Amino acid sequence: MIRTPQDIIKAPVITEKSAGEIADGKYTFKVATDATKTEVKNAVEKIFNVKVLSVNTTNYDGKLKRQRYQLGRTPSYKKAVVTIDTEGKDVTYLEKGGKTAKVSAKYKTSIEEFGFGQ
Secondary structure, eight states: OOOOHHHHEEEEOOOHHHHHHGGGTEEEEEEOTTOOHHHHHHHHHHHHOBOEEEEEEEEEOOOEEEETTEEEEOOOEEEEEEEEOOOOOOEEEEOGGGOEEEEOOOSBSSOGGGSOOO
């Protein structure tokens, strides 16, 4: 079964710490528990049209909670911190005949969907 990027990226994680890291180009997401770093990278690049430099993942176990006389657990989840390329440098290369060609970066340098920017 092929998974779509929306199946891999569940939701953004917006906390004080993650909001502070946005200036460095680091965005935090809740992802599917069985997603790999490569799948997360491809999903973020496809959904937000950015260039991903690195992906760091962490698994979190559910916390023990008590409701009246019963003990239970909150759901466990996986969190990914994605570092994107914020430079957006133009690429130059040599064409036939020794001419220099310049191609502008086709990726965005931030994710505006978070609601706050750099």
